[in-house]
Each structure stands twice: as structure tokens, then as C-alpha cells.
Amino acid sequence: MKILVSIKRVIDYNVKVRVKADNSGVDLANVKMSMNPFCEIAVEEAVRLKERSIKEGRVATEIVVVSIGPTTAQEQLRTALGLGADRAILVESAEELTSLAVAKLLKAVVDNEQPQLVILGKQAIDSDNNQTGQMLAALTGYGQGTFASKVEVSGDSVAVTREIDGGAQTVSLKLPAIVTTDLRLNEPRYASLPNIMKAKKKPLEVLTPDALGVSTASTNKTIKVEAPAARSAGIKVKSVAELVEKLKNEAKVI
Amino acid sequence: MTILVIAEHDNKVLAPATLNTVAAAVKIGGDIHLLVAGEGAGPVAEAAAKIAGVSKVLHADNAAYAHQLPENVAPLLAELGKGYSHILAAATSNGKNILPRVAAQLDVDQISEIISVESADTFTRPIYAGNAIATVQSSAAIKVITVRATGFDPVAAEGGSAAVEAVSAAHNAGTSSFVSEEQAKSDRPELTAAKIVVSGGRGMQNGDNFKQLYALADKLGAAVGASRAAVDAGFVPNDMQVGQTGKIVAPQLYIAVGISGAIQHLAGMKDSKVIVAINKDEEAPIFQVADYGLVADLFEAVPALLSELN
Numbered sequence: 001m002k003i004l005v006s007i008k009r010v011i012d013y014n015v016k017v018r019v020k021a022d023n024s025g026v027d028l029a030n031v032k033m034s035m036n037p038f039c040e041i042a043v044e045e046a047v048r049l050k051e052r053s054i055k056e057g058r059v060a061t062e063i064v065v066v067s068i069g070p071t072t073a074q075e076q077l078r079t080a081l082g083l084g085a086d087r088a089i090l091v092e093s094a095e096e097l098t099s100l101a102v103a104k105l106l107k108a109v110v111d112n113e114q115p116q117l118v119i120l121g122k123q124a125i126d127s128d129n130n131q132t133g134q135m136l137a138a139l140t141g142y143g144q145g146t147f148a149s150k151v152e153v154s155g156d157s158v159a160v161t162r163e164i165d166g167g168a169q170t171v172s173l174k175l176p177a178i179v180t181t182d183l184r185l186n187e188p189r190y191a192s193l194p195n196i197m198k199a200k201k202k203p204l205e206v207l208t209p210d211a212l213g214v215s216t217a218s219t220n221k222t223i224k225v226e227a228p229a230a231r232s233a234g235i236k237v238k239s240v241a242e243l244v245e246k247l248k249n250e251a252k253v254i
Numbered sequence: 255m256t257i258l259v260i261a262e263h264d265n266k267v268l269a270p271a272t273l274n275t276v277a278a279a280v281k282i283g284g285d286i287h288l289l290v291a292g293e294g295a296g297p298v299a300e301a302a303a304k305i306a307g308v309s310k311v312l313h314a315d316n317a318a319y320a321h322q323l324p325e326n327v328a329p330l331l332a333e334l335g336k337g338y339s340h341i342l343a344a345a346t347s348n349g350k351n352i353l354p355r356v357a358a359q360l361d362v363d364q365i366s367e368i369i370s371v372e373s374a375d376t377f378t379r380p381i382y383a384g385n386a387i388a389t390v391q392s393s394a395a396i397k398v399i400t401v402r403a404t405g406f407d408p409v410a411a412e413g414g415s416a417a418v419e420a421v422s423a424a425h426n427a428g429t430s431s432f433v434s435e436e437q438a439k440s441d442r443p444e445l446t447a448a449k450i451v452v453s454g455g456r457g458m459q460n461g462d463n464f465k466q467l468y469a470l471a472d473k474l475g476a477a478v479g480a481s482r483a484a485v486d487a488g489f490v491p492n493d494m495q496v497g498q499t500g501k502i503v504a505p506q507l508y509i510a511v512g513i514s515g516a517i518q519h520l521a522g523m524k525d526s527k528v529i530v531a532i533n534k535d536e537e538a539p540i541f542q543v544a545d546y547g548l549v550a551d552l553f554e555a556v557p558a559l560l561s562e563l564n
Binding site for chain 2: 017100146159172223234237
């Protein structure tokens with residue numbers, strides 16, 4: 001089986017985000033960049049599926065990791081190779097692309113690679129779109145298991161348990177299929193030093209949208225980016241009794 | 255301009271988020287049609303026809319739509335949606351699952367989780383976990399949009415009298431099938447619809463201690479939520495998570511217990527009318543957004559609060 005994992009280079013989740021003074025976007029100069037946390041979960045899930053296939057004596061899974069982004073996204077691809085992916089593809093694009101453009105590029109990669117399973121993070125923590133996996137599923141015509149908390153491959157299908165409002169839903173998808181990860185699917189490992197060294201020798205292919213024959217034109221235009229309205233701090237109460245009194249008589253909410 | 259709104263439902267009851275989504279459609283302006291796709295969802299279509307501002311209800315009744323599988327519902331929407339200027343869905347787990355698939359089928363970009371309508375083609379939405387607000391303009395012929403419910407006051411559920419029209423189009427892709435669904439069993443109100451929400455964070459220390467919050471919530475008729483830290487630590491399930499990557503809530507009263515107030519959590523609750531924070535760390539960022547802050551050990555304050563309410 002072949003698994004394609006898509007990852008995105010984003011601002012590190014620990015970095016405090018600052019809006020640029022000219023409201024053109026978020027200041028990313030000299031800011032630490034990392035692999036999107038949901039994408040780390042996607043890589044980990046692929047590695048676990050591969051480990052399971054080896055343990056059960058089945059044909060070993062090949063993991064191909066792909067990223068669409070600037071040249072520097074090679075760092076995150078190397079990280080994924082250090083975590084256990086076998087080879088990497090960078091579709092290089094300096095511009096910021098919409099989810100639909102990314103999905104079209106991934107569709108072209110899927111056409112070339114013919115994976116049985118594609119795993120993506122459910123959303124990137126920069127654009128917060130939560131679109132790419134579903135769009136890729138539409139373009140390929142595959143079934144989709146979004147917001148996955150459990151993934152079980154058996155034969156020519158995959159059972160995906162999904163986090164939904166108020167509970168969990170399990171669907172069965174015919175392979176090939178698309179899965180997007182939610183928080184509780186797994187806890188990603190750290191790459192060991194020997195594996196990071198080995199990752200440097202693994203193949204990394206660089207492609208361009210042109211070479212894939214994909215147009216990345218967009219119908220969305222960001223006009224401005226602003227800091228959110230701040231909510232001001234209220235008062236400190238001294239006791240539980242005072243709190244209840246305020247909620248009853250001042251705020252009138254209980 | 256005619257807007258197609260997708261009704262959120264479970265084949266029996268129309269979900270309240272639909273009313274907020276219709277409110278966003280009203281702001282855009284134009285005729286509003288509502289699509290109820292399901293199986294045996296007649297009562298939902300009837301309820302939908304009464305929503306103020308809706309001029310027509312499209313009712314697609316087919317076994318393939320019973321569980322809202324996107325592989326089957328998205329083609330239906332892409333087919334029906336071609337005649338519309340906008341397609342809107344609530345940014346619920348269901349809307350988020352289906353709508354991008356529709357947008358890709360129509361070959362347009364989607365705008366996710368809008369919180370305001372600036373004009374018929376321009377909207378605002380939070381990015382970077384709510385640390386920035388982007389104003390986005392769409393030039394697409396069909397604008398495909400998910401709506402964050404807390405950004406819009408709901409329209410009235412009664413007062414309209416739209417005609418219900420049956421839609422016969424059947425789409426069954428055959429690539430997916432429903433296996434099972436487990437709704438978390440609870441007598442408490444649903445998190446996003448509750449008037450009062452009590453949430454616990456890493457300060458709760460373990461899942462067992464959440465019982466104290468359940469007791470408090472039951473006293474107040476409240477729903478119980480949690481921070482991502484509490485979910486990550488395995489104290490409670492993910493469907494309780496409040497924040498940019500979980501549920502977005504805006505109740506009358508939000509009580510944050512043992513929650514430090516990471517920006518990603520604030521993004522999910524800062525539109526609450528009144529915020530109470532109980533935390534022993536007086537430097538915790540949650541106090542910067544709280545209307546009433548109590549610096550105290552939660553394991554003393556929560557039982558005291560419960561007995562004070564009794």
C-alpha cells in the first residue's frame with residue numbers, strides 16, 4: 001500500500017501572532033516556522049500504519065510526503081522524512097495559495113503517485129480554512145473521512161471514526177480514500193537523531209505548478225488583515241459570595 | 255440574487271445553527287431558499303418553511319442523504335447550487351465536512367467561518383486562531399460560504415410560510431457508507447446552544463475532577479466545555495473542546511475554571527456576554543477578558559460556589 005501525506009509549513013503554534021502595521025497580513029519576518037500540528041498527526045498516523053503492516057507481515061507501506069509552499073518548506077519535508085516517511089515531494093510556490101489551488105496540485109500528485117490513502121491535517125493553523133482534504137476528495141471522486149479520531153484499514157476499505165458535534169461517527173470508505181486528522185487521532189513522536197541523519201539522504205523531488213499543469217488562479221482576495229477587537233478586563237471579586245451576588249444582581253445572568 | 259442555505263438537522267429536528275445561517279443570508283440580501291436533504295425529514299422541512307425570511311424550502315428525501323454523507327450530498331448541492339449567487343452552511347462539523355466538497359465541484363474558492371457580512375461579496379473571518387481578522391472579497395459567480403453561528407443573531411424560527419418543493423435528484427456515489435454514530439449521552443444542553451457554559455482546563459488535574467463541574471453545571475442548567483489543554487491531557491473527550499480548533503460558543507454566561515486563557519481558547523468563547531474566570535494564578539491571561547475574576551484554588555472555589563447557589 002502507498003500512503004500520501006500532505007503537510008504545510010506554518011508559523012509555529014507557540015509564536016505570538018502580530019498583524020502588520022499596513023494591515024496587509026501577519027508579520028512572518030524572522031518568525032519560527034514549523035510543521036502544522038494537524039499535519040504532524042497525519043505523518044504519525046501514516047508511520048503507524050506502516051509499522052503495523054510490517055509487524056503483521058504484509059507488504060510494507062510506502063509513505064510519500066508532499067508539501068506545497070516555498071523552498072524553505074523542504075525543512076518540514078525533511079522533518080517528516082525523519083519521522084518515517086520514505087520520500088518527499090515539494091511543489092514549489094512562493095505565493096500564498098487558496099485551499100482549492102492546493103487541492104488541485106495535490107490531485108495532480110495523486111494522479112502521478114496513485115496512493116491508496118491520502119492523509120491530511122483537518123486544518124492549517126494559519127488560514128484556518130478546513131477545506132483542502134474535502135476539496136481533494138471532490139476532485140478525485142474519493143470518499144472522505146474528515147476529523148478522524150481512529151483509522152482502521154482492512155482489505156479494500158478503511159473505517160474512519162470522526163469527531164462530530166456532540167459525539168462520534170464511524171463511516172466506511174472504499175479505498176482509495178481521503179482522511180483528515182483531528183487532535184485525538186494519535187500523539188506524534190519526536191524524530192531520533194539517527195533518523196534525522198538518515199532523512200538527509202532520502203529522496204526529495206521538487207516540482208512546480210506549471211510542471212504539473214495546474215492553474216492556481218483564485219476567486220478570493222484578501223483586502224485587509226486586522227487585529228481582533230480587544231475585550232477589556234472587568235473586576236476581581238474577593239469571594240465566591242461576592243461573585244454570586246454580582247452574577248445575580250449586576251450581570252443578572254443567574 | 256438568490257441564496258441557498260443548507261438546513262442543519264438530524265432528520266427529526268432543525269438545528270438552531272440554521273437560524274444563524276439564515277441571518278447571515280438576510281444580511282447578504284436577496285431571496286433565501288433552504289435545502290433540507292435527508293431521509294424522512296418531513297418535520298424538518300415543515301419547521302424550515304416557518305423560518306422568518308425563507309421564501310422556498312427544497313426538500314430532497316432519499317436514503318442516500320440519511321446520514322449527510324458528503325459523497326452523496328455534495329453532488330446534490332453542486333447540481334442545485336448552479337442557479338444561486340451564494341451557498342451557505344453553518345460552520346458545524348457537518349457543514350465543514352460537506353461544503354468544501356461542493357466548492358471544489360463548482361470550481362470556486364470557499365470562504366470559511368465568516369463572522370460578518372460587509373457586502374454581498376465581502377466578508378470577515380478569523381485567521382491564526384482568532385489572532386487576526388481577515389476581510390475577504392470573492393469574485394466567484396457562486397459564493398460558497400460557511401457561517402460561524404456566534405457571529406449572527408438568529409432569525410425568528412416562526413413567522414414565515416414558505417412553500418415546500420420536493421427535489422427528486424438522487425445521488426449515491428457508492429464510495430462511502432454509514433457504520434454507526436455515538437452521541438455523547440447527556441441531559442445537559444448542547445454546548446453551542448447553552449445559555450450558560452462551565453469549562454475546565456488543565457487546572458482540573460484529571461478527568462475525575464470534572465465531576466465537580468458537572469455538578470455545578472447541573473445546578474445552573476449549563477453545558478460543560480473544556481480547553482484544548484484538558485482535551486490533549488485526556489481528561490475529557492474532544493467534543494467538549496471550546497476554542498478555534500473545537501466549538502465556538504457565545505453563551506450569556508461563561509465560567510472558565512482552571513483555564514489559563516490561551517489565545518486559541520479565547521477565540522472560542524470571547525463573544526460570551528459575561529465571562530467569569532476562576533484561577534489561582536492571578537497573572538493568567540484569562541483575567542484580561544473576564545468580567546469577573548476570582549483568584550482562588552478551584553478545588554475550594556467550585557464547591558463553595560455550588561453550596562452558595564444551593
